[in-house]
Amino acid sequence: MTLPKNNQETIRRRDSTGALRVAEEWNWTADHYPRRPGGAKEDSGSGSSAHGALISPTRSWKPFEQYAILRSSVRRGTVPACVVRISRQRFLRRAQVTERKLTLTDHESGKTLDLPVVAGTEGDPTLDISRLHSELGYFTYDPGYGATASCKSDITYIDGNEGILRYRGYPIEQLAENSSFLEVAYLLLYGELPTSDQFAAFDRDITYHTMVHEKVNNFISGFHYNAHPMAILSGVVGSMAAFYHDKLDVNDPEQRDLAAKRLIAKMPTIAAAAYRHYMGWPSAYPRNSLKYSERFLHMMFSVPAEDYEVNPVAAKALDLLFILHADHEQNASTSTVRLVGSTGANPYACTAAGIAALWGPAHGGANEAVLNMLNEIGSVDQVGKYVEKAKDKNDPFRLMGFGHRVYKNFDPRATIIRKACHEVLDDLGQADPLLDLAMELERIALEDDYFVERKLYPNVDFYSGIIYKALGIPTSMFTAMFAIGRTVGWVSQWLEQSATPHRIGRPRQVYTGAGERDYVPIERRN
Ligand SMILES: CC(C)(COP(=O)(O)OP(=O)(O)OC[C@H]1O[C@@H](n2cnc3c(N)ncnc32)[C@H](O)[C@@H]1OP(=O)(O)O)[C@@H](O)C(=O)NCCC(=O)NCCS
Secondary structure (H helix, E strand, O other), X not given: OOOOEOOEEEEEEEOOOOOEEEEEEEEOOHHHOOEOOOOOOOOOOOOOOOOOOEOOOOOOOOHHHHHHHHHHHHHHOOOOOOOOOOOHHHHHHHOOHHHOEEEEEOOOOOOEEEEEEEOOOOOOOEEOOOOHHHHHOOOOOOHHHOOOOOOOOOOEEEEOOOOEEEEOOEEHHHHHHHOOHHHHHHHHHHOOOOOHHHHHHHHHHHHHOOOOOHHHHHHHXXXXXXXXXXXXXXXXXXXXXXXOHHHOOOOOHHHHHHHHHHHHHHHHHHHHHHHHHHHOOOOOOOOOOOOHHHHHHHHHHOOOOXXXXXXXXXXXXXXXXXXXXXXXXXXXXXXXXXXXXXXXOOHHHHHHHHHHHHOOOOOOOHHHHXXXXXXXXXXXXXXXXXXXHHHOOOOOOXXXXXXXXXXXXXXXXXXXXXXXXXXXXXXXXXXXXXHHHHHHHHHHHHHOHHHHHOOOOEOHHHHHHHHHHHOOOOHHHHHHHHHHHHHHHHHXXXXXXXXXXXXXXXXXXXXXXXXXXXXXXXXXXX
């Protein structure tokens, strides 16, 4: 198939013998161009009110965008009711490229295999290699799964090159600006933004599940006084299965939904209890009158001796951070949740595994590592030295909060949080020298060839720690904060997986160890 050039288009399709033939030929005229309801000219920017004004593809539109619009209008034989610029991927999908196949030839055996192309709503096309081993005898090798899609998912879309993140189709920027964490949680879990009634019911459900069994508090008090909150969180969440063993049927959608709500509701309660245990403070119970993020701050910082007023600026900032952390498609911890979930394990075990994966400094532990790094750098005049260390391949030091497996242009969450960081510090009347240090580090690194060539940009964790610090949250709690927000992503992905047919996750390996050899008795070994 060719893109329209000089108003001419030829579509070729393979016939039953596999030969490519001209299937359709189009000669485009200006009449085929779509018109917009109300008639505003798409590219004028002037909001022209002339009814039925022509939408001509503009020079700024890429060829496939023009193409998609042209085709869609002619296919219907009329002007479309609503014309939108669509992405290349959606265009490819509409153009039924899903029927495409890639043919793989094994030159040794002479065998060939057609690999079907799986196209999603958006994103690069993906090869279905599930028949590769049975037909040609090959596995694939992809360490770190950099080029492997492990599942199909309707939840989150990321375009790393364009810096796009969308939950259920909604851009993260719009959700950060207009929504609340609990509304986003509903969206991620159920696929749509809630109506007021749906939201009220959901809010009520979450609120009434926030309290934990008193024995959970006993369990927490058994930890060593300076236990890391993530150790407590993963242990206690895993233990929740022991409290709800009568509601662990993963094949029952109602029980799954209940477990999802319990996890989202109780995670802040457990995280706050872990902090209070470390501080040696008595338990604080969840207040139903407060909203999700307010309630968490109350459980963290209130003491029996005096009243605690939740600062609305702090609650809003926290809510924003939870939104930004809520989901991130098949990242390491979410893939862990899905892998454990694929065995049929209960949701508490899956989530505990996700927490453990999140803890690593290459993943959710990075926000804690960023603050430690900034403290280690100490002052602006040391920044250059540390940038050099980060570039030195013989030095294990890396700039924490820089780089991302998927985002190779910018992390849209970092853009939002960077702005919020300044606003929160201003609103709270705090001047943090670490922010100045972070800004200088960002400036120098972004000008440096090493970082530019490798497309290493500040990620969400680079700034989140500074906000958490401004809210009075101790460094050791940073990753636990991330876990609270991400719980909704984990359970949404687990719910999606559980509701669809799936196989147990079981990757293969390239064995590089010793070949077969005979056992040697111990007395004959030297
Ligand atoms: C996020 C991260 C794990 C992604 O890893 P990845 O996709 O496997 O990328 P790689 O480790 O292959 O890095 C690619 C190159 O950039 C370099 N690089 C990546 N992140 C770097 C960093 N933070 N500081 C210095 N160099 C870095 C690597 O050394 C490598 O260089 P090379 O090509 O010369 O060998 C990695 O960038 C990192 O460790 N960042 C710091 C931790 C962090 O902020 N994590 C939070 C993620 S939200």
